[in-house]
Amino acid sequence: MINKKRPGFLCIVLLFLVADFYCYGNNKAIAKWHKKELTFVSHKSYSNPVYEVDFFGVEFFSPSGERFVSRGFWDGENTWKVRFMPNQTGKWRFTTICSDDSNLSLNQIEGSFQCTRNRSTHDIYQRGALLHPAGSYHLEHDDGKPFLYIGCTAWNGGLYSTPEEWDLYLSNRKKHGYSVIQLVTTQWRGALHNAENETAFTGTERIMVNPSFFKRMDERIDRINAYGLVAAPVMLWAWGDMSPGVSLPERAAIKLAEYILARYDANHVIWNLGGDGHYLDEHEKRWKKIGREVFGKNNHQRLVTLHPRGLSWYGSAYNDEKWLNIISYQTGHANSQTVIRWKTQGPVATTWMNLSPRPIIDTEPVYENGNNADEVRKSAYWSIFAAPVAGVSYGSHTLWPWLRKGDKPINHGEKEPSSITWYDALFHEGSIQIGYLASFFRNIDWWKLFPANHLLKEQPGLLNHARWQSVLASDNKAFILVYLPVQEAVKLNLPQTKSYGAKWFDTTNNKFLKASPEQHSDVLEYHSPVESDAILMLFKKN
Known part of the structure; x- marks a missing residue:
């Protein structure tokens, strides 16, 4: 056994720690509202780090003395990282925290870095991260400017796109007034793996995360922010036996969500804890527990919502859930009598005034198929008029699965090979007209409007x-x-x-x-x- 009390041992450890600190740029300056990444190399190996290190993170102290704690994550081999978004210029100090207090290379490491003035022209960097002001029904930036949620659904975009395709997509969405990109961050019923045939995790009762899978997702989410857009990542898709929100037991689901939280909470994101889920009845207890564990007990900086299945309203049942900042709903893929009655006369329109004030957003109205722009447009306007104005989303039957010519969506019924691609969808009439909607509302004081x-x-x-x-x-x-x-x-x-x-x-x-x-x-x-x-x-x- 090594005697850790020997001076020689401590000197060697100290030498490694100092080398790591400067080698990985932990002291490098970062601009305000950008992602600061700290890297540490553990001199102790773990067979399954997600479980063997229950918590690794960093305690940050701002120039004004505010305290923040960010959860870190294992990034493969012996590399561990912590990401954080500083909200003040000046000198920040930090100290690492590790539940394995015997690991001297991860525990009680101190350091500092400078946060500088931001020179980006994008609102997310100039005006700051998104907040939900208490008592309001909309989102706004840290400086108080209201933020209109105009989402575009690219569930498989982060999983399948090439870097060139992703840049083309994001530049188009930015040009047409979209502000949020909705995407899935793991394998799910619509994509059993990513383009490299990798999955986010393996196992069920006791999962093993795959950092290589998430490094692709790192690049895609970073690019979303680089265009001044906000990402809305789904952590646990909750429809289909192959989706983590269904297949994983509570403990494993919480572990996976905590890992994803640690990787992307320092980005400009709005969290979708679940996707297409049923969060009521016999499922309500499970999802409330997951939400409370992931967001109630962990320090996090970003806002949280739940993306439900069609015509499902959880607003009343989750009214007292403090970790939930936004109520999302979905109105399906056709303007049938049932759907229109539900969104114009149903729970959205009739109960919002009785709930704690939160933004209420239809994050999945009618999808476009290339010849139904009228239906897409009407669906979006009925939704944005149904509650205090906060925003709305757009989707396309070829964009969300990221179809190339001849592709078919996976596990979504029998479909013919598509002659329409994800790229074609960018120029469909409905896609452009949602941009008109965004421009129309941004030119008025939309946050002051109520049904x-x-x-x-x-x-x-x-x-x-x-x-x-x-x-x-x-x-x-x-x-x-x-x-x-x-x-x-x-x-x-x-x-x-x-x-x-x-x-x-x-x-x-x-x-x-x-x-x-x-x-x-x-x-x-x-x-x-x-x-x-x-x-x-x-x-x-x-």
């Missing part, structure tokens, strides 16, 4: 679901939006005609048109000049 269907004198949607009109208004009704899914008239209980200016927004062609009112006693009536769906904008004159 106000009571302003309608008549609701055509009660007779025909496809004619459902939706209203948003500011508290003082100084600004009002009315969404008309078809060309017809809208009647509003607004007696003061002369106090409002008005115009129409053509959602298909991204154009504004004049609006002329008709006054009938205490009712204000407008007839849409747009052949498809449109938005009537009313604003009080000064």
